[in-house]
Amino acid sequence: xxxxxxxxxxxxxxxxxxxxxxxxxxxxxxxxxxxxxxxxxxxxxxxxxxxxxxxxxxxxxxxxxxxxxxxxxxxxxxxxxxxxxxxxxxxxxxxxxxxxxxxxxxxxxxxxxxxxxxxxxxxxxxxxxxxxxxxxxxxxxxxxxxxxxxxxxxxxxxxxxxxxxxxxxxxxxxxxxxxxxxxxxxxxxxxxxxxxxxxxxxxxxxxxxxxxxxxxxxxxxxxxxxxxxxxxxxxxxxxxxxxxxxxxxxxxxxxxxxxxxxxxxxxxxxxxxxxxxxxxxxxxxxxxxxxxxxxxxxxxxxxxxxxxxxxxxxxxxxxxxxxxxxxxxxxxxxxxxxxxxxxxxxxxxx
Amino acid sequence: xxxxxxxxxxxxxxxxxxxxxxxxxxxxxxxxxxxxxxxxxxxxxxxxxxxxxxxxxxxxxxxxxxxxxxxxxxxxxxxxxxxxxxxxxxxxxxxxxxxxxxxxxxxxxxxxxxxxxxxxxxxxxxxxxxxxxxxxxxxxxxxxxxxxxxxxxxxxxxxxxxxxxxxxxxxxxxxxxxxxxxxxxxxxxxxxxxxxxxxxxxxxxxxxxxxxxxxxxxxxxxxxxxxxxxxxxxxxxxxxxxxxxxxxxxxxxxxxxxxxxxxxxxxxxxxxxxxxxxxxxxxxxxxxxxxxxxxxxxxxxxxxxxxxxxxxxxxxxxxxxxxxxxxxxxxxxxxxxxxxxxxxxxxxxx
DNA sequence: GCCTGTTGATTTAACGATACATCAATCTTA
DNA sequence: TAAGATTGATGTATCGTTAAATCAACAGGC
Numbered sequence: 112x113x114x115x116x117x118x119x120x121x122x123x124x125x126x127x128x129x130x131x132x133x134x135x136x137x138x139x140x141x142x143x144x145x146x147x148x149x150x151x152x153x154x155x156x157x158x159x160x161x162x163x164x165x166x167x168x169x170x171x172x173x174x175x176x177x178x179x180x181x182x183x184x185x186x187x188x189x190x191x192x193x194x195x196x197x198x199x200x201x202x203x204x205x206x207x208x209x210x211x212x213x214x215x216x217x218x219x220x221x222x223x224x225x226x227x228x229x230x231x232x233x234x235x236x237x238x239x240x241x242x243x244x245x246x247x248x249x250x251x252x253x254x255x256x257x258x259x260x261x262x263x264x265x266x267x268x269x270x271x272x273x274x275x276x277x278x279x280x281x282x283x284x285x286x287x288x289x290x291x292x293x294x295x296x297x298x299x300x301x302x303x304x305x306x307x308x309x310x311x312x313x314x315x316x317x318x319x320x321x322x323x324x325x326x327x328x329x330x331x332x333x334x335x336x337x338x339x340x341x342x343x344x345x346x347x348x349x350x351x352x353x354x355x356x357x358x359x360x361x362x363x364x365x366x367x368x369x370x371x372x373x374x375x376x377x378x379x380x381x382x383x384x385x386x387x388x389x390x391x392x393x394x395x396x397x398x399x400x401x402x403x404x405x406x407x408x409x410x411x412x413x414x415x416x417x418x419x420x421x422x423x424x425x426x427x428x429x430x431x432x433x434x435x436x437x438x439x440x441x442x443x444x445x446x447x448x449x450x451x452x453x454x455x456x457x458x459x460x461x
Numbered sequence: 462x463x464x465x466x467x468x469x470x471x472x473x474x475x476x477x478x479x480x481x482x483x484x485x486x487x488x489x490x491x492x493x494x495x496x497x498x499x500x501x502x503x504x505x506x507x508x509x510x511x512x513x514x515x516x517x518x519x520x521x522x523x524x525x526x527x528x529x530x531x532x533x534x535x536x537x538x539x540x541x542x543x544x545x546x547x548x549x550x551x552x553x554x555x556x557x558x559x560x561x562x563x564x565x566x567x568x569x570x571x572x573x574x575x576x577x578x579x580x581x582x583x584x585x586x587x588x589x590x591x592x593x594x595x596x597x598x599x600x601x602x603x604x605x606x607x608x609x610x611x612x613x614x615x616x617x618x619x620x621x622x623x624x625x626x627x628x629x630x631x632x633x634x635x636x637x638x639x640x641x642x643x644x645x646x647x648x649x650x651x652x653x654x655x656x657x658x659x660x661x662x663x664x665x666x667x668x669x670x671x672x673x674x675x676x677x678x679x680x681x682x683x684x685x686x687x688x689x690x691x692x693x694x695x696x697x698x699x700x701x702x703x704x705x706x707x708x709x710x711x712x713x714x715x716x717x718x719x720x721x722x723x724x725x726x727x728x729x730x731x732x733x734x735x736x737x738x739x740x741x742x743x744x745x746x747x748x749x750x751x752x753x754x755x756x757x758x759x760x761x762x763x764x765x766x767x768x769x770x771x772x773x774x775x776x777x778x779x780x781x782x783x784x785x786x787x788x789x790x791x792x793x794x795x796x797x798x799x800x801x802x803x804x805x806x807x808x809x810x811x
Numbered sequence: 812g813c814c815t816g817t818t819g820a821t822t823t824a825a826c827g828a829t830a831c832a833t834c835a836a837t838c839t840t841a
Numbered sequence: 842t843a844a845g846a847t848t849g850a851t852g853t854a855t856c857g858t859t860a861a862a863t864c865a866a867c868a869g870g871c
Contacts, residue, residue, distance in 0.1 A: 125827055136851050141829060151849060171589050172526040173827035176856050181522065182587075183570075194771070196552035206544050209571055215661060216572045220533075222563050223556065237532075238568060239521050382760070409759075410732070421544070475857055486821050491859060501819060523857035526826050 124165045133161040144169065162215040184212055184431060185240035185264075189247045189257060191315070191346065195223030199403040200373070200420050201246060204271055208244060215432050217241075227252055231260045234300040242267045242431045248317055258282065260291045269427045274318045276443045283434070283443040285427045287320045287419040290402075293326020295451040296370060296398050296416060301334055302460035305367035305396060308339045311356065311380055312372045313347040320372045323400055328372060340366070347372065352379035353386075360387045365395055368457070374399035378409050381456065392421020396457040411455035474515045483511040494519065532782060534562055535590035535614075538573040539597045539607060541665070541696065545573030549753040550723070550770050551596060554621055557774020558594060565782050567591075576603055581610045592617045592781045598667055608632065617784045619777045624668045626793045633784070633793040635777045639669045639750075643676025645801040646720060646748050646766060651684055652810035655717035655746060658689045661706065661726045665696040670722045671741040673750055677720060690716070697722065699729045706733035715745055718807070724749035728759050731806065746807040761805035769797040 130137040131276045142150050143158045150158075175181050186208065188195045196202050209219050220238055224230075226249040232346060235243065243261055246252045247270065258277045261268055268282040276284050300308070301461075308331060312320055324341070342353040356369070360383060369384070371377025377399030381391055389395045391411055401418035426445055434440045451458075480487040487506060492499050493508045500508075511517075525531050536558065538545045546552050559569050572581075576599040585593065593611055597604045597620065608627045611618050618632040626634050650658070658681060662670055674691070681687045681700055694705040706719070710733060719734070721727025727749030731741055739745045743763055751768035776795055784790045803809075 126829095127827080137827090138829075139850060145829085149849065154849080170526070170827050171587055172522065172529070172531065173856090174829080176520070176522040176526045176826085177828050178856085179522070179828085179856075180549050191852090194553060194556050196546060196556050197549065199547065202546035202552055203544060205571075206546050206573065209573060213584070216587060219572075221555075221559055221571050222569075223559060223581045234563070236518055237521055237566060254591055385760075410735075449846085476859095477857080487857090488859075489820060492820090499819065504819080520857050523826090524859080526828085526856090527858045527860090529826075592865085730819085 121412060124167045126167070126169065129158065129161050129165060129167050132165065133158045158440050178293070181239050182216060183218045183220060183238065184208075184428075185235050185238055185243045186222070187221050187235070187243065187245040187261070188221075189226055189229060189245070189249065190223070191225055191248065193225065198375075200401050200418060203403070203418070203420035204246065204424040204427075207421040207426075208428045209424070211425045212432075213426030215428070216219045217428075217432065219260045226257075229253075229257055229260070231264060235261075235264055240264070240266060241435055242269070244269045244271065244427050244431065245346055246271045246461040247273065248315065254318070267431060267440070269431045271423055271427055272317070272319045274322055281440075283430055283433075283440045283445065285423050285430065285445045285447070286319065287423060287447045287449050289322035289449070290326035290329075292400060292416040292451070293323040293328075294330050295326075295449075296323075296329035296400075296414075297327040299414070299451065299457065300368045300370075300386070300396060300398065301330060301337075301394065303368075303458040307336070307366040308337070308362075308368050308370060309342050309359065309366045310339060310370040310372065311342050311344055311352060311376045313376075314343055314345055314371075320400075323372065337342065338366075344376070347376055349375065349379045349382075352376045353383045356380045356383035357386055360389075362382070365389060366394040368398065371397065371399045373401050374403060374413060374415055377415070377456075381409055381413070390460045391456050398457060402452050409456075414454040414457040416453050417450040418453045419449055422447050468748075472519045476519065477519070479508065479511050479515060479517050482515065483508045498766060505561055524749065531589050531591050532566060533568045533570060533588065534558075534778070535570050535585050535588055535593045536572070537585070537593065537595040537611070538571075539576055539579060539595065539599065540573070541575055541598065543575065548725075550751050550768060552775075553753070553768070553770035554596065554774040557771040557776075558600070558778045559774070561775045561781075563752030565778070567778075567782065570709045576607075579603075579607055579610070581614060584616060585611075585614055590614075590616060591785055592619070594619045594621065594777050596621045597623065598665065601668070604668070616783060621773055621777055621782045622669045624672055631790075632785075633780055633790045633795065635773050635780060635795045635797070636669065637773060637797045637799050639672035639799070640676035640679075642672040642750060642766040642799040642801070643678075644680050645676075645799075646673075646750075646764075647677040647680035649764070649801065649803065649807060650718045650720075650746060650748065651687075653718075653746065653808040656684070656687045657714075657716040658687070658718050658720060659692050659709065659716045660689060660720040660722065661692050661702060661730055662722045663726075664693055664695055666722075670750075670756045673722065677740065688716075694726070697726055699725060702729035703733045703736075705737040706730045707736055710734070710737045710739075715739060718748065721747065721749045723751050724753060724763060725766055727763055727765070727806075731759055731763070741806050742808045744786070748807060752802050759806075764804040764807040765802050767800040767802045770800055772797050 126137045126140050129140045139150055140158055143155045212219050243266055247257050262280045270284045271282045272286045328339055331339050342359050345351045369380045371380055377397050381397050384391055384395050391397055399413045399415040402415045462530045476487045476490050479490045489500055490508055493505045562569050593616055597607050612630045620634045622636045678689055681689050692709050695701045719730045721730055727747050731747050734741055734745050741747055748763040749763045752765045
């Protein structure tokens with residue numbers, strides 16, 4: 112903990128000042144300010160006037176101590192990228208959450224770390240948040256360890272984009288229907304006549320990407336004469352994905368379609384295809400996941416799936432606050448719909 | 462303020478429990494934990510053992526009340542885009558700040574709003590942050606009003622990417638040298654033989670963009686037979702910028718180079734150029750500002766300026782914490798260098 | 812043997828709010 | 842009209858820490 116110093120500014124006006132000035136007790140001031148009734152209208156008006164005049168603001172610190180409630184939610188982002196806000200899918204979730212919490216008079220405390228740096232000690236214990244929201248990457252063993260560590264904070268948890276609800280923990284998950292998104296992408300591509308598919312995935316898959324893959328496989332496997340190969344890339348960065356895709360194109364017969372695990376990977380694949388002399392969508396089709404502005408940057412416009420990232424953030428906030436106020440989660444698994452968004456990187460159904 | 466509820470979990474173990482168990486006073490426990498000396502080694506060891514055994518964690522809420530210090534910094538982002546984290550330049554600043562603060566045991570509370578929704582009432586007054594960091598957009602009149610409003614919170618302020626230090630306010634600014642970035646871009650383009658320039662800027666300029674423009678103008682105006690026209694776009698979005706650029710290209714003679722106010726605008730301009738049948742960089746050159754991953758998505762690779770966004774965030778944190786601990790800002794205007802980054806969207810110097 | 816200084820520890824009083832119990836005055840009702 | 846219910850307001854204790862004052866025991870100096 113950082114070096115303490117003397118109080119920067121002694122609190123100017125307290126509830127007692129207001130009480131004295133208005134000729135009432137501190138409790139009456141408190142009652143009026145918190146709308147607890149029990150005070151006559153005349154007295155309430157007098158008190159409010161004094162509050163105005165003195166510019167009194169209640170001390171949040173005192174209220175926090177007295178009520179053991181912090182009106183604060185901790186948000187933890189565990190990703191490989193040290194710039195933990197670089198993924199627009201993540202920032203949209205954070206924005207949605209922040210907006211909801213701000214509107215509910217809660218504060219969001221944001222922290223990010225790499226999976227290898229994961230620890231809760233001294234990180235969220237010095238916060239005393241009322242609840243936690245987390246975005247976790249890493250393999251499933253790591254993730255479940257992260258969850259059990261978070262649980263030691265003894266506060267309700269909401270996980271974003273986690274696929275299964277941890278058992279025995281006060282926890283809910285909010286995710287989009289990536290499985291269905293995968294199905295929609297696959298259906299579209301199958302309808303264009305595509306039969307041989309590659310899917311690009313990072314070495315360490317996000318749980319959501321695995322769900323997309325399963326959705327895709329469920330459609331593709333139902334059709335005879337199809338194949339789905341996974342091209343494992345080291346990570347999901349542009350350079351690595353482009354390189355891996357190029358290598359794959361060089362060493363074997365190009366597929367009918369390449370399905371990116373997300374938009375960023377799809378854009379890298381498009382680059383690799385044109386490097387390799389393939390025209391999109393005539394020679395090869397490409398699709399992504401989670402439409403953000405980036406999809407506009409490329410030509411042809413990427414066929415993708417519009418994500419519910421902002422809604423995930425809002426919903427995570429609303430479920431968590433409901434849990435804090437009611438004592439239990441309404442639902443522990445919330446799944447939001449996604450919307451297929453055709454572009455010109457695929458052909459129209461024949 | 463949200464409906465209060467009964468304390469979720471009564472605090473399990475307090476400093477008094479430790480004191481009783483160790484057979485000492487609460488003060489001695491406090492002294493040991495805060496390394497204030499005044500305690501014999503034997504007693505200190507005994508106390509630490511009890512602390513371990515009981516799993517005692519000090520209450521931050523109580524400490525906050527007692528010390529009138531919150532170990533919390535508020536971050537306010539005022540931008541037009543409701544998705545206030547969509548700009549990678551902003552997220553990099555936030556990441557840098559968060560990382561620095563976390564390492565210093567401070568927390569960051571994040572909030573965003575549109576200029577038209579600006580208010581501090583009930584927004585940061587319910588936080589009692591020890592300091593504020595802000596990214597402000599809007600015209601200069603608006604911005605100086607925002608600053609004076611922030612000042613009513615009575616805490617030190619650090620502004621990111623503001624160009625001038627507000628007077629009479631406990632405030633510092635941290636920015637990158639956008640003027641110099643502009644000079645470097647202009648020098649490079651002039652060296653390639655370019656003479657007629659357009660610069661793309663949003664209707665409401667960021668202060669930093671104005672600085673870039675000035676840097677560019679300073680170089681261009683020094684050369685005879687040159688011209689610099691500003692193409693004002695409604696906003697800095699891809700669609701609008703592309704449309705405005707196309708319209709400009711259609712109505713008058715194309716310039717030798719288009720300078721984007723940032724990378725996003727430059728990419729939109731590149732699209733407009735190819736729409737218009739111009740080859741880059743043979744027929745027209747294009748440059749951006751603030752290199753992020755997006756610049757990799759386009760072909761040819763964008764000539765741009767590597768931003769110091771992450772460093773701005775870190776520096777803002779370190780200056781603010783220094784101010785909190787020492788009582789005064791070391792410097793009130795901190796300018797970080799930027800680095801020109803040539804790509805293939807411009808020709809090499811002839 | 813008295814005074815002063817040091818060390819190690821305790822006691823007391825806050826920080827600023829709210830829960831709870833209590834109470835005085837007024838209003839019902841049998 | 843006395844007993845009980847309601848309304849409006851107050852007093853006290855407490856949340857968990859830490860600053861400041863105090864104190865006991867013991868050292869050394871004259």
